[in-house]
Amino acid sequence: MARMHGLVTASALALAATIAPASAQDALHVAWYGGNWGDAFKSCVADPFTKATGVTVVPEVGTSTVTLAKLQQQKDAPTLDVAWMDGGVSELAEADGVLEPLTEAGVPNLANTLPQAIYKNDNGIYAVGTGYYSLGLTYNTKEIKEPPASWNDLWKPEYADAVTIPSPANSSGVPFLFFLHKILNAPAGDFAPVFARIKELKAALFFDSSGAASNAFQSGEVVIGAHFNVGAFDLMAKGLPIGFTVPKEGVWATDARLHLVKNAPHKEMAQKFIDTALTPEASKCLAEKLFLGPSVKGVTVSAETARKLPWGEKGSVDNLYLLNWTEVNAKRAELVDTWNREIAHK
Amino acid sequence: MAASRTALALLLFAPLAFFAAFFLAPMAVVAISSVTTDGDTLTFAHYARILLDEYHWDVLWVTFRIALMTTLICMLVGFPLAWYLVRIVRWRTWRRICVILVIVPLFTSNIVRSFGWMVLLGRTGLVNQALMTLGLTERPIRFLGTETGILIGLVYILVPFVVLAVGNALATIDNSYEEASADLGVGPARTFWFVTLPLCLPGAVSGAIIVFALAVSAYVTPALLSGGQITVFSMLIFQQYSSVFDFHYGAALSITLLVLTLVLVGIAGRIGDAGRRAA
Structure with a gap:
C-alpha cells in the first residue's frame, strides 16, 4: 500500500510537472524597472516568452542601481537570472564580476542585433542593448x-x-x-x-x-x-x-540593456528570455510602447512611432552620441x- | 516569578528582534562602511574629507538653518492651532473635522504634495497669480529654487506633528491649575506664561524635536522645491548612493548628519528638562 501510495504521489508530481513546469521554484526571475517600463517589458518580452516556453516570469522591480546592489549582495547564491540595467550601470556590473558572458550559441538572435548594441570586453559579450x-x-x-x-x-x-x-x-x-x-x-x-x-x-x-x-x-x-x-x-x-x-x-x-547573471539558477531559460527580447517583434513592441529606438536590425515601425524615436524622424543610431x-x-x-x-x- | 520572567522575555524578544533586524543591523552596515575602503581596511579618510572641508560645513549650516526655521515656524503656526482645537472649539463634531483635516495630508506621499507645491509656487502658479492680481508684486516672485520655497514645503508637511504633540499636552493639563492661578488674582496672560506654557512645554519640545529631526533628514521636499539650486545634506548623501556609487563616502556623510542631529536634539532635550524644572 505504501509503495502504491508512493507511486501515485510520484506520478502526480510528474503530471504536475508536465502541466505546470513553472512552479514558483522554476520561474525565471528577471530584474526590470518600474512603471510603464516594467509594463512594456512584460507585454513585449515576458508574455511572449511565457507563451512559447510555459515558463513563468517573476519580475523584480527596481532601478538599475538597485538591481546592481541586489546582484552584488547575492553574488554567491544568485536568485536573479536576467537583469535589465542602463548603460553606465551595466559597465559597473561587469567590473564587479556579477555577469556571465553571452554567446551566439545560447542567444542566436545576437546575430541580428546592431553591432553598436553588443557590448563586449576580453571576457566576451557582457550586455546587449534592447533599445535606445x-x-x-x-x-x-x-x-x-x-x-x-x-x-x-x-x-x-x-x-x-x-x-x-x-x-x-x-x-x-x-x-x-x-x-x-x-x-x-x-x-x-x-x-x-x-x-x-x-x-x-x-x-x-x-x-x-x-x-x-x-x-x-x-x-x-x-x-x-x-x-x-x-x-x-x-x-x-x-x-x-x-x-x-x-x-x-x-x-x-543610452540604452536599456539585458544581462545574464553569473551562476543564474536557470541559465538555459535565461538565455532564451534574452533571445526573445532580441526578436524583431519584441523590439518593435518596445519602440511602440516606450519609443525605444530598436537595437534589432531591420525593424520597421509605423510613421507615428518613427517620429518619436530617440534619433528623431529621419535619424538612425548614428545620430546618437x-x-x-x-x-x-x-x-x-x-x-x-x-x-x-x-x-x-x- | 520565573514564569512571569519567561513571559516578559518572550514579550520583549519580538520587539527587540525587530529592532535589531530592521534598525541596528542596517545602521551597523552603514557605520562599518563609513570607516572602511573597498579593500576592507580601516580608515577615517572619509570623515577627514568631510570635516576638513569648508564646503560641507556650509551645506550643514544651510541644512540646519532650514530645519531650525521650519521648527520655529511650525511652532508659531502649530501652537495657536492646537490651542484653538483644544481650548476654543466647543462643538465636538467640528473639532473632529479639524483634527481629520490636520491629519489627512499625512496619508498622502511627500512626493505628491511637493509636486503640488511646485505647481502652486511656480512662475505662473496660483500663488504668483494671486499676488499679481492683488497688486502686491509686479513680476512673479521666485519661490522655487530658494530657501523660502523649501521652507513653505517643509512647514506644510510638518505642522501636523506640532499640532498633535502640543494639542495632546494641552488636553491633559488639569483646568484647576489655571483656576487656582486666577483665584490668586493673576491675569490670563500671566497665567498662560507662568502656568499653562511650562505645563505643555514637554509636549511642545517633543513636537519640536520630531519636526527638527524630520526637517534635517528630509530629502524629497528639498530636492524638488530647491530645483537643484540649493543643496542640503541629504541630497549629498543621495548623490553618493545613486549616481557616484561611493557607498563609503555616502555612509560617512550619513553618520555625520546623524551624529550632529543627535547632538542638537540632545541639547534641545536639556532645554526642555530645564524648562520643566523651572516650572
Missing part, C-alpha cells in the same frame, strides 16, 4: 513656434529662468556634461569651460528625476530644456503642447563634486 532612448531638446510649442535648431538656444535671453537641464542626481546628469563638453569642443579632460557655460545658464531648475522635468514642462514653469524622449512623448500623448527635437549637434543617448561609459564612470565623482561646489551652491 535619448535626452533631446524639449520645448513648449505654445511659447516656441519653430523647433529650436541648436542646444545654444537654451542660453537665449527670452528663455531666462524657464530652462531645465538634468542635475547630477539624475542618471543623465553626468553624461549630459560629457555631451556639452563635446559640443563646446572643450579640450580633452578639461570641464572648466562646461561649468563656466552652465553658470551662464538661467535655469528654472536642474531636475533630479524625470518626473520633476515632466512636471515643470506641464505646469509651464519650464518652456525649453533637456528631457528624455520617453517622457516628452508621454506628455504629448496627454495632449500637452510639447515638442521634442534632435538639434543639429545631435543628442546624448553614445558615451564611453568607462570614461564617464572614472570622472563621475569629480564632476559631481565640482557641480555641487560651482552650480548648486550659493
Whole structure:
C-alpha cells in the first residue's frame, strides 16, 4: 500500500510537472524597472516568452542601481537570472564580476542585433542593448513656434529662468556634461569651460528625476530644456503642447540593456528570455510602447512611432552620441563634486 | 516569578528582534562602511574629507538653518492651532473635522504634495497669480529654487506633528491649575506664561524635536522645491548612493548628519528638562 501510495504521489508530481513546469521554484526571475517600463517589458518580452516556453516570469522591480546592489549582495547564491540595467550601470556590473558572458550559441538572435548594441570586453559579450532612448531638446510649442535648431538656444535671453537641464542626481546628469563638453569642443579632460557655460545658464531648475522635468514642462514653469524622449512623448500623448527635437549637434543617448547573471539558477531559460527580447517583434513592441529606438536590425515601425524615436524622424543610431561609459564612470565623482561646489551652491 | 520572567522575555524578544533586524543591523552596515575602503581596511579618510572641508560645513549650516526655521515656524503656526482645537472649539463634531483635516495630508506621499507645491509656487502658479492680481508684486516672485520655497514645503508637511504633540499636552493639563492661578488674582496672560506654557512645554519640545529631526533628514521636499539650486545634506548623501556609487563616502556623510542631529536634539532635550524644572 505504501509503495502504491508512493507511486501515485510520484506520478502526480510528474503530471504536475508536465502541466505546470513553472512552479514558483522554476520561474525565471528577471530584474526590470518600474512603471510603464516594467509594463512594456512584460507585454513585449515576458508574455511572449511565457507563451512559447510555459515558463513563468517573476519580475523584480527596481532601478538599475538597485538591481546592481541586489546582484552584488547575492553574488554567491544568485536568485536573479536576467537583469535589465542602463548603460553606465551595466559597465559597473561587469567590473564587479556579477555577469556571465553571452554567446551566439545560447542567444542566436545576437546575430541580428546592431553591432553598436553588443557590448563586449576580453571576457566576451557582457550586455546587449534592447533599445535606445535619448535626452533631446524639449520645448513648449505654445511659447516656441519653430523647433529650436541648436542646444545654444537654451542660453537665449527670452528663455531666462524657464530652462531645465538634468542635475547630477539624475542618471543623465553626468553624461549630459560629457555631451556639452563635446559640443563646446572643450579640450580633452578639461570641464572648466562646461561649468563656466552652465553658470551662464538661467535655469528654472536642474531636475533630479524625470518626473520633476515632466512636471515643470506641464505646469509651464519650464518652456525649453533637456528631457528624455520617453517622457516628452508621454506628455504629448496627454495632449500637452510639447515638442521634442534632435538639434543639429545631435543628442546624448543610452540604452536599456539585458544581462545574464553569473551562476543564474536557470541559465538555459535565461538565455532564451534574452533571445526573445532580441526578436524583431519584441523590439518593435518596445519602440511602440516606450519609443525605444530598436537595437534589432531591420525593424520597421509605423510613421507615428518613427517620429518619436530617440534619433528623431529621419535619424538612425548614428545620430546618437553614445558615451564611453568607462570614461564617464572614472570622472563621475569629480564632476559631481565640482557641480555641487560651482552650480548648486550659493 | 520565573514564569512571569519567561513571559516578559518572550514579550520583549519580538520587539527587540525587530529592532535589531530592521534598525541596528542596517545602521551597523552603514557605520562599518563609513570607516572602511573597498579593500576592507580601516580608515577615517572619509570623515577627514568631510570635516576638513569648508564646503560641507556650509551645506550643514544651510541644512540646519532650514530645519531650525521650519521648527520655529511650525511652532508659531502649530501652537495657536492646537490651542484653538483644544481650548476654543466647543462643538465636538467640528473639532473632529479639524483634527481629520490636520491629519489627512499625512496619508498622502511627500512626493505628491511637493509636486503640488511646485505647481502652486511656480512662475505662473496660483500663488504668483494671486499676488499679481492683488497688486502686491509686479513680476512673479521666485519661490522655487530658494530657501523660502523649501521652507513653505517643509512647514506644510510638518505642522501636523506640532499640532498633535502640543494639542495632546494641552488636553491633559488639569483646568484647576489655571483656576487656582486666577483665584490668586493673576491675569490670563500671566497665567498662560507662568502656568499653562511650562505645563505643555514637554509636549511642545517633543513636537519640536520630531519636526527638527524630520526637517534635517528630509530629502524629497528639498530636492524638488530647491530645483537643484540649493543643496542640503541629504541630497549629498543621495548623490553618493545613486549616481557616484561611493557607498563609503555616502555612509560617512550619513553618520555625520546623524551624529550632529543627535547632538542638537540632545541639547534641545536639556532645554526642555530645564524648562520643566523651572516650572
